[in-house]
Amino acid sequence: xxxxxxxxxxxxxxxxxxxxxxxxxxxxxxxxxxxxxxxxxxxxxxxxxxxxxxxxxxxxxxxxxxxxxxxxxxxxxxxxxxxxxxxxxxxxxxxxxxxxxxxxxxxxxxxxxxxxxxxxxxxxxxxxxxxxxxxxxxxxxxxxxxxxxxxxxxxxxxxxxxxxxxxxxxxxxxxxxxxxxxxxxxxxxxxxxxxxxxxxxxxxxxxxxxxxxxxxxxxxxxxxxxxxxxxxxxxxxxxxxxxxxxxxxx
Amino acid sequence: xxxxxxxxxxxxxxxxxxxxxxxxxxxxxxxxxxxxxxxxxxxxxxxxxxxxxxxxxxxxxxxxxxxxxxxxxxxxxxxxxxxxxxxxxxxxxxxxxxxxxxxxx
Numbered sequence: 001x002x003x004x005x006x007x008x009x010x011x012x013x014x015x016x017x018x019x020x021x022x023x024x025x026x027x028x029x030x031x032x033x034x035x036x037x038x039x040x041x042x043x044x045x046x047x048x049x050x051x052x053x054x055x056x057x058x059x060x061x062x063x064x065x066x067x068x069x070x071x072x073x074x075x076x077x078x079x080x081x082x083x084x085x086x087x088x089x090x091x092x093x094x095x096x097x098x099x100x101x102x103x104x105x106x107x108x109x110x111x112x113x114x115x116x117x118x119x120x121x122x123x124x125x126x127x128x129x130x131x132x133x134x135x136x137x138x139x140x141x142x143x144x145x146x147x148x149x150x151x152x153x154x155x156x157x158x159x160x161x162x163x164x165x166x167x168x169x170x171x172x173x174x175x176x177x178x179x180x181x182x183x184x185x186x187x188x189x190x191x192x193x194x195x196x197x198x199x200x201x202x203x204x205x206x207x208x209x210x211x212x213x214x215x216x217x218x219x220x221x222x223x224x225x226x227x228x229x230x231x232x233x234x235x236x237x238x239x240x241x242x243x244x245x246x247x248x249x250x
Numbered sequence: 251x252x253x254x255x256x257x258x259x260x261x262x263x264x265x266x267x268x269x270x271x272x273x274x275x276x277x278x279x280x281x282x283x284x285x286x287x288x289x290x291x292x293x294x295x296x297x298x299x300x301x302x303x304x305x306x307x308x309x310x311x312x313x314x315x316x317x318x319x320x321x322x323x324x325x326x327x328x329x330x331x332x333x334x335x336x337x338x339x340x341x342x343x344x345x346x347x348x349x350x351x352x353x354x355x
Contacts, residue, residue, distance in 0.1 A: 023307035049303055067296045103279070111287040112316075125271045204289060208272070237342075238276045 003108060004035040004087035007190075009095050010062060010074035011044040018047045019248040021095035025217065029053055030221060031102050034091070039077065039084050057084055066181050078142060078183045079160040082153065092145040096242045097207075100223050104144065104238060113148040114156055114203055116187060117141040119206035123235060124228040128211045135176040135185065137192050141207050142183035145242050159190035208235065212243040216250045266350045273346040280339035285328055286321070288314035292335035300329045 005028050009021040028036055038048070039057045048056070063076045077084075081092045084101065089105050107115060107136045120141050122128045147153045163170050163186045170189050171179050178185070210216065214228040223236030281292045290296055296312075303310045304325035311319045322328050 065328045106282070109287065110289055112289075121275055123272055123275075125268050144326070172257060201318070202317040204276065204291060205282055208275060208279070231261075231268065233265070233269055233272070234252065236274055249278050250294075 001036075001086045002035075002086070002091045004037060004085070004091075005032065005093050006081055006087070006090050006092045007036065007038045007079060007086045008075050008081075008092075009038055009040045009044055010049065012047070012072040012074060014071050014247050015245045016047070017095055017245075018044050020242075020245065022048075022094045023049065023247075024093070024098060025054060027099050027221070031099050032091070032105050034105075035087075037084070037086055038140045039080075041074075045099060055086070058207065061181060063181075075183070076181050077162050078145075079157055079186065081145065082147070082149065082157040086148075089148050090146070092147070094143045094241065096245070096247065097143050097239065098219075098224075098242065099238055099239045100221075100237055104146065107146055107203060112146070113150045114153050115146040115201065115203050117144060117205070117207050118202045120209045120241065122189050122211050123208050123226065123240070124211060124214055124231075128210055128212070128213075134178060135188075136174045137183050137188055140188045141241075142187045142203070143207055144203075145187075145202075156187075156190055156194060159194055160186045163189050208238055208242045210243060212245075214244055216244060216247045218246065219250050262353060266353050269346065273343050273350075277339045277343040280342065281335060282315075282329060283335040285331055288318065288320045288321075289316070290302060290332065291315055292332040292339070294336075295330070297332050300325060300332060303331060310342055 007021055007024065011017050013226050018040070025036055028034060037058060038054055041060050042058055043064055045056055045058055059077065062074050064072065064074055066073050073155045077219050078092065081090065085092070089108055091108065094144060118138065118140050120129050122135060167181050167186070168179065170176070174189060176185055210226055213227070214226050217225040217227050217232065223234060223238070224240065225232060225234045283290050283292045299312065300322070307325070309321065309323050310325065312322055314320050
């Protein structure tokens with residue numbers, strides 16, 4: 001069975017995502033030691049230096065109208081991950097998810113065909129990630145997906161595609177106040193619907209998330225030093241999801 | 251107490267609490283372990299239940315973190331895995347906690 005990591009990376013006028021992805025790839029090579037496939041457009045691909053462990057899939061028909069935190073954000077193709085992945089067992093992760101551990105590798109040693117996080121926490125302990133008042137369903141975090149190619153998983157991705165194509169309808173149905181497309185809600189709705197509106201299997205931990213207003217001072221192979229509200233602290237040997245895209249320049 | 255001194259003490263306590271918060275979250279994440287293709291949390295509850303069942307059963311069933319039943323065919327190996335994971339996570343937390351204790355006012 002072939003295992004690997006799938007990344008989506010589309011540079012925007014404001015953010016050089018390939019620079020963030022480059023660091024993400026280094027950590028995958030260091031801690032997961034899995035082959036990597038990067039889905040990007042031609043202009044982003046032109047920024048990459050050849051890497052022996054990486055394959056590239058180029059798609060140029062990308063929705064470039066979406067925004068996130070008031071900035072252009074083109075990462076809306078995740079519903080195609082089932083088709084884009086050349087692997088039997090795939091980890092899809094955001095390029096701003098930095099795996100400082102091999103935890104995801106351990107989670108691949110399970111029978112589950114689809115795993116996703118239901119929880120994330122703000123490492124500055126300000127509860128900036130509480131979205132439970134913004135929709136009628138619990139959010140999931142599509143930051144990391146671990147899936148096998150099964151008929152059931154194909155149906156999950158097909159449902160996400162259906163939701164993406166009718167996103168405003170589903171926003172109204174679930175009273176989601178954030179109307180721009182967001183993978184987290186699309187997967188939450190798909191899993192909610194396919195599981196018969198009850199619970200579904202998940203990764204039993206919370207994603208350590210560095211909020212967008214926290215500054216990243218340094219990053220090395222062990223972790224990063226963060227500054228928030230005039231306080232500095234270092235987090236090491238744990239996976240981190242970084243929302244501040246200025247990490248591209250650190 | 252002078253206001254500046256109070257602020258300094260408050261800042262130190264805030265820093266220590268934030269570090270404790272993150273260290274505890276990391277420890278909780280580190281407790282996650284995989285056995286027999288299922289996910290378990292190597293916490294006190296899981297360890298105690300495994301130990302108790304292992305006293306009277308050579309094989310038994312437990313629920314994983316998603317409430318799916320798992321056949322435990324080698325209880326001693328499972329218990330050893332849980333304890334190793336638990337102590338690894340808590341040793342790391344303990345080391346950081348000691349550092350924080352020295353910093354606190």
